Amino acid sequence: MTLAPERTGAAGAAVETPTGAPGPAIGRSVDRVDGLAKTTGTARFSAEYPIPGITHAVLVHAPIARGRIRSIDTAQAEAHPGVVLVLTHRNAPKLTPPPTRMNPMDLSTMAAGSTIAFLNTDEVHVDGQPVAAVVAESLEAAQYAASLVRVDYDTIVPTSDFDAELGNATPVRSMPVMPPTGGKRGDARAAYARSAVTVDLSFSTPQHNHNALEPHATTAEWDGDKLTVYEGCQNIDWTQKFLAKRFGIPAGDVHVVAKFVGGGFGGKSKVWAATLIACMAAKLAQRPVRLALTREGVYRTVGGRTPTRQRVAIGASTSGHLEALIHEVTSRKGRVGGQADQIVACSLDLYDAAAILAEQRIVELDLMPNTAMRAPGEAQGSFAVESAVDELAVVLGLDPVDLRLRNQPGERSPVHGTRYSHRRLAQTLERGRDLFGWDDRPATGTRDGKDLVGWGVAAAIHPSWEFVANVQLTVDPSGGATLACAFHEMGMGTATVVGQLVADCLGVPLERVTAIYGDSELPLGPGAGGSGQTASLAASIERACRAMRKRLDKLAEGLGMPDGSDPADVLTRAGQGPLTVEVGADAGPRATWGQVRFLSKMVMDSRRWMKAATGAHFCEVRVDADTGELRVTRWTSVFDVGRVVNPKTTHSQLRGGIVMGLGLAMGEETLIDTRTARIMNPSLAEYHVPVHADVPHLDVHTLDDPDPTMPLGVLGAGEVGIVGVGAAIANAVRHATGRRVTDLPITLDRIIS
Template identity: 55%
Template sequence: MTQAPERTRPTSATEPAVGRSIDRVDGAVKTTGESEYTADRPYPDIAHATLVHASIARGRITAIDTAAAEEVTGVLAVITHRNAPPLKPPAARINPFDLSTMAAGTKVNYLGSDEVHWNGEPVAVVVAETLETAVEAARLVRVSYAAEPAVTDFAAAEGSAEPARGIPILPEGGRKGDAEQALAAAPVSVDMRFTTPPQNHNAIEPHATTAVWDGDRLTVHDSTQAIDFVRRHLALRFDVPLEGVRVIAPNIGGGFGGKGFVWAGTVLCAMAARVAKRPVRLALSREAVFRTVGGRAPTIQRVALGAERDGELTAIVHTGISQVGRVGGMPETVGRQSQHIYAARTILVRHSTATLDALPNSAMRAPGEAVGTFALESGMDALAHELAMDPLELRMRNEPESNPLDGKRFTHRNLRAAYVRGAQRFGWADRPLRPRSMRDGHTLRGWGVATAFHMPIQLMADVTVRLGMDGTVVVRCGMQEIGVGAATVQAQIAADALGVPVEAVRVELGDSTLPVAPMAGGSGQTATVAASVLRACEELRRSALALARRSSRSPLRGRRIDDLVARDGGLFAADGSGETYAQILARSGRPSLEGRVGARTSVGRVAGQVRFLAGMVGDQRRQVRAATGVHFCEVAVDEDTGEVRVTRWVAVFDVGRVINPKTAASQLRGGIVMGIGAALSEATEVDPRTGRIVGAGLADYHVPVQADVPAIDVSWLDEPDPTTPLGLLGVGEVGISGVAAAVANAVHHATGVRVTDLPLTPDRLLG
């Protein structure tokens, strides 16, 4: 729960911490292997569980033979639909006043009936003394099925797609003018079809859960990026009081969206612990992650662009179809960025979904935008080729002054400066216009460019900040550390707000007993928590001043808070008069002071949620807030084999103010690496006849390794957004946006071949 500073470079209280590359406070324990993750949590007498998966896509279980499994020495229980304790079903629909209603990865009431909803659905849980015993026994469970007709081929289901149903508070799609008519009349146009495959999360830490029951009180250690979601969901499913459920997640070994929802493993681990009447751990294998945790949906997209001969866009048409499961899933809103990036006269963006008997898809880093920018930015490159125009010049020419779809103002946007800086750093001016112009023997070289775009969210977080007489500060918030340095940046923010060294700040996180925070997702956790930390620190400073003003001996008597600054561990005026917090507390006889943000009652929390949603809707009606950037990519393509190597990368971002350059650069580079994987190798292969994932594991699903990734030059403008706390925007997802398109555009420049289907494997270049 606690992340204390470790080997951090000493700082001065007068030197701002925000904006400095401060070492991560948990860096030493993580790099030395001392950090504890969910599957490391020791419990006496702990049992282990594993899953048995369905082998059909849709139908019913007609027989299930567990006798052989139950006879294995060390097996404690084999749980099936025949003997599973009943669960309450998940929430039927999303309630915008309770976002935990979107926590369920699927609508299935696990082991609640003989129904099968997708190939891979858990149909039994084996609990044993050891993991090896559980795995051995699981192989002995025999299941017979009556299969029913199932829809398992996404390409074949294209014709059945229906208009997507989004979340009411997050409307997607839109139109301006008659884009189809403008497209038909355009002097120059392109009209292209793109496909992207399903992709799976492969965090370094697979999903794991440890569950312990004490009567009706449940403690769960879970590798989740949504602690409060898990807590509320489990309280609902097991029909126990919310206050009786505790969720602990001090460290998560990567999330990317897959750990933002509650999947079968978490629920069934808690069920197994209740049946076995002892602590149970269920750590998913890589295969089980593929088969029970949703990933990115496959998409079919159309991008059509019309322009005048000088490059002015007259029409943008971006429509997309994505897959959802019959028992859950969300639209992959591929056209989100197409409403905002370019100043087209007419725009049409529309999303549809095709329903399959498949594991529901889920959010995966920059949902919608990661694959949507592949299509849009490839289309822009193709249009530039038709115009015989430099593709960067085409983008610059269509940079809007206000939101293209509806004229709303941008809260902050300086993408043009990012284009200019990136081009200079990359040497873009030396790029020949004609494809296949850069050759080195059998190696063809090409340069590509693409725009990055992501709209971060900001939610609500409860926070307490406590200042002790010894000058130490404790920030408490139930946020998640998914590997991004959350404790470090919040310590920097609190340190500056109170005028204390970073080393004096300790951040407690990762526990549902702490003040409630939203999930780590949507590139919103840092800004969300920062807003509350700043308010709590301001409350604390005012409390300190109120104490000081009561003393006739205090130099702060009669002062206003607006006249003071926080520095050197206290409050001081411009003339140097003031005193430290320790002096204020000692004189008052108080051991500590606390600032708090957040509702203290459930009624207050609902009221706060109503106010937040009203403000959010109002904000969306007035303005558009987004992180943007540009990617420049160089590739080398073997003319004989079609092998593609990314050899150089330069990216420049406009992401508002950067709190910690070291952690921000890591996040942006990580997004680019993930995008390179999507461009060149990542695809979840599904047998269209059976719906079974083929090659569910890292042996067949190829993520980039060090040899696949060049040195990545990342920089940013560091210009604050005036509408956000400290001017920051999220950096977790904008990095992947546009990456696949930059690679594809560079490949076209190298070879003259336009690849419109991901990934860009050699066969697509040689076919």
Template identity: 60%
Template sequence: MTQAPALPHTPVPTRTRVLGEPLNRVDGHVKTTGAARFSAEYPFPDLAHAALVHATVTRGRITAVDTEDALGLPGVLAVITHENAPEMKAPPRPSLVNMSTLATSTTVNYLNTDEVHWNGQPVAVVVATSLEAARDAARRVRVSYAQLPATTNFERELPNAVAQKNSGLIPGGGGKGDADAALEAADVSVDLHFTTPMHHHNALEPHATTAAWTGDRLTVYDGAQNIDWTRRHLAHKFGVSHTDVHVISTFVGGGFGGKINVWPGTILAVLAARVVGRPVRLMLTREGVYRTVGGRTPSAQRVALGAGHDGRLTALIHTSVTQLGRVGGVEEQVVSQSRHLYDAENILVQQSQVTLDALSTTSMRAPGESIGSFALEAAVDELAYRLDLDPIEFRMRNEPDRNPLDGKLFARRGLREAYARGAKRFRWQDRTPEPGSMRDGRWLVGMGVATAYHPSWQFPANLTLRISADGTVLLRCAFHEMGMGSATAFGQVTAYSLGVPFAAVRVEYGDSDLPAGPGAGGSAQTASVTSSILEGTARLKRDLRRLARRAGVSPAESPGAILTLAGRDHLTATVGSDTRLGQLGGQVRFMTKFLRDRRRYVKAACGAQFCEVRVDQDTGEVRVSRWLGVFDIGTVVNAKTAASQLRGGIVMGIGAALGEETLVDRDTGRIVNANLAEYHVPVHADIPRIDIECLGDPDPTMPLGVLGAGEVGIVGVAGAIANAVHHATGRRVRDLPITLDKLL
């Protein structure tokens, strides 16, 4: 059992002080001192290392593999190819009936086929006694191919896009009225096209797996965003019971969606360990992450808006085309926010896809809303200019009281307050409306705003809670700690609910031997685990009251005192079950609640992004100089970690707006900037002071009022920057990233 670091002794004696307090993260000390162990840092005797060989063609068949030079190197234990790899089961097809199947990253059965489906697909894995020997040998493996025609050009395929159908989780399209006719008849309108490029995750910790077999029992250290899915996927692939697979993921050095699925590196590390009969570690290089882990899809979007002279929207059209791989991919909800944000009389939203011979696309922070909000918010800004209205005033005139597409109630929506507070704090009144009218020396100064929006989710979470006579509480749940402070937050929720000091709560997490937690995705983990904590603590308090009555003591006594006087050393509450029937029941309850809530409410975190930029009048260099984000994320569990999450999303959004772009050779489908030297992520010099304010009002329909903070921070960021750049320069850049060549 992997145990989380001991909690610091932070005295928080009352219920009212623990919830929302900016407590330091309980894992802060071990991380800052280097004591925290990540997936590639667990010691094993006789440890071997593995390295991948990647396909250099886009589509075809392997005709020959020359491994002689590789096998001749000292320390090389094996070169595993499709010619000698043990058979594995084909990956399961993703299905909502069994949600663990959503861990499938591609349909390819790696090394059990001679087919190549994308440029970069692993076609061999080398195992050696040292990392250096493994990587050297991998470079010496020679693979020959019979190439086949491939479809690799996203832009060329746009006319072949196929409309996305509505699914149980992600709607493909929708509308009301006749948006096309309303647009044609509008007093003032805009009809704009936008593009966003492919993006890739660059987590501080690249994907790494350490795998060890003991007979048919498997132990895997892996930076996973969904421990239970990873466990069940590996059990399926290797034909063992999921109870014989132990996944340990105590610390994850960043994920952002890239570690939700099980990618080839994890599977081939496990395969290699089985082949050589000893523990194997496979650490992807930065290039290896680009070659074998999916990224965010590129997009082509159209946003058309029509309004009357009074500034009321009469038409809203938002359509998108995104990419899927022929071997799989995630359908991004690009038009999601456009279903909810503006009270247009006529609305049409539709998502479509093209299919390429490329690696699967996958989730990346606020999948869909991050890039969709860029197009929508830039178009809203443009229409406000044509109406000669302040961009905030225009948004407020079209702020709906109910969901504009179907009339459902908003469970909670604090956008008006967020904009009002933000405008005052950001000194929006100092902005002169004409583009190019604000200067500071050679710098053109611009101010822009955009709306942030991300739906709120809640998934099943199993856990146990034990309260002991010494007053301590133990929470056990296989949730995930990727740097967002989950262990701290759940300690606070537990302490608050039970009325005990925070220092009395200990948390165990990140291990499949614990009760199955939810995945860390969709900004859902906090609400999901909080719901189960509240259920568990309610049971404990009920049992404590019964014990108090039997022992003849006041229920107002502390839990420790009640247990002592009742002659009990502890009480335990269990929420959920990891049995097959228990898992099925939890999934049925989740889907029932999800569908019931979706019929009644629209639940989402939202906010207002305020941005100031400076653009060099001669070079076109863009600098973000000020930022303020005001957010409605429901109850704030920890003020420090929530603000940190929101800042992180804004930083990531600044990267998408000004630098990040995966460059793909349109003829071969090969990523040509698969490194951090040419894929430009933000550095400290790119980021100004980022001020964060949270309204803090609970959503009455969510556990403890929590909505989620992990993803809403990135939404609207690129739109706010594009709008500020337009205000500074008069140039409307509609293709990300906003680089200086587009402003000169």
């Protein structure tokens, strides 16, 4: 790949845009470089590092959701053989309280999963809040001793009935540098009132909880006042700075290691109770401590997806042109943390309605704070909007694909007025229609034996982001190129893709590139969230490779060698040792100035461009006419995620999003006992995620069309895959059965009732 000369971007910053076709590495389906380590078990996750003198911690969870500890008896637990200590609010180290407001100049202020002062208070705020931690020489001893801790409580009646509290919801205002939680164009209510054809539907989606393959785990070790944390996290920088502030030590004295992370999906983007308590226990015990949450422990101490109640009202002409689109949402947060997801965001850009109104309200409850969960907001909001659009197609007697195509925006966002940097949603719909054979779809569903068969479609959109990424690039006379950055590998193949980017941007074979990552002692990396990690890394890698190539070409010129010569040949002939370039600054005043530049670019970019990955889902379902049992039997999706660096890893990410969407649509639901505010199904035995039998062959395609405003043309693929999946299935059920299911999950009782 050749890099074009630098040009000036939206914020006046240099933007490096690739020209021509990808090089020999980019665009290839390269196997994951960490695949062998993971499949043979040599990859070490946060609970697997061999630390001399390691102890094990187990949490004691409160069985109430609100109240105060009246008394706590740890004598039996402390007397149990092997117990090192029992940590409670009576002896735990006192920490600096967590921040309660986000500071744009320090995004680590967003790292607090909750505002609860864990083990620094006798108050209980949520079901399952840790009230003690037992540290022992063995896990078994800690588990048994934890059962011996006796706690008495004074209880307060919690507020946890979401529907009962809807009347107490308060408006949500969009925040700077955050995704939109509202917007308007014209007078949508008046336009709806005078529309010839209308659809007005109410929807509900439940709370969801995280179930990553690797449950949350922390290994903490102190050396004097210096802390080392082996942590499966999605944002090393946030974790490092947050822990430093809580323990009152310099950020440089906190070493965070996150080489491998067994899935995150947003649940590991913040710091939760167990991480803090492991560090507190290690400090008090003066021993390394390992704390690995059980599945139930994850439900009790880690946030999940907010439930929603949504209304979508659409007004249209008889020709099917949208005249009004109203999307009203109420979600919930915890009284001790959480924030509004961008549930209405998809309504602002999916369709060119003449008038649009998107509003969100929020309720505070005595439950664990909600947190990011793959496409937070878009996953739920798209279910409502795309179901309502499908119902409008039924009312109008129009093909659902044709209705979507005739209402696509032009060059600018209907609400924001910003220009689309690269919008290919119509092309994904058209290509998906052809690949799926949509033209053969009958007007109503068909019957095959006892099965009712239906086809559904839904569109997808997810914004694209760029974050700060500092990198260090080194080439040596042996021909090796090493890229160092504290980015994250959570299974999506980032380390592999980084190698491909360096290989082509620097002009060296892929097998000679090594990526070093997952450690706070490396240059600051972007968090793995918002589908922005690859694009962020691409921008810095391009700059680093350009700077390296200039230095190499200058050396080559002095040797009479042509520009673009192999780095190993140049360094060898020059008698030069390893050559290193760095991009970015992550310390002192320069780091502050770098954050100012980052925020300025983000704001200026958002005023000029609307950037997003898009896609279209097509599916076939079969519904047992007698029992209502639902099966998805065929699936085709087409996505525009910009340039596809590695089709194998990209398509894997998109398939993963679709599978997670199948769970959202057909099974996942956290059940809350509103009398006690306790989760009733905190395990994989009762919380139903998709299994192999639930997932058909997923036929996934990408346009591989670079966005000229994004680094290397990459838009991001991690989250757009789940958007619209719930609606596609609901729309197929509507086609098969004639029943519009508006409440998730789509269980058999909701189909046959």
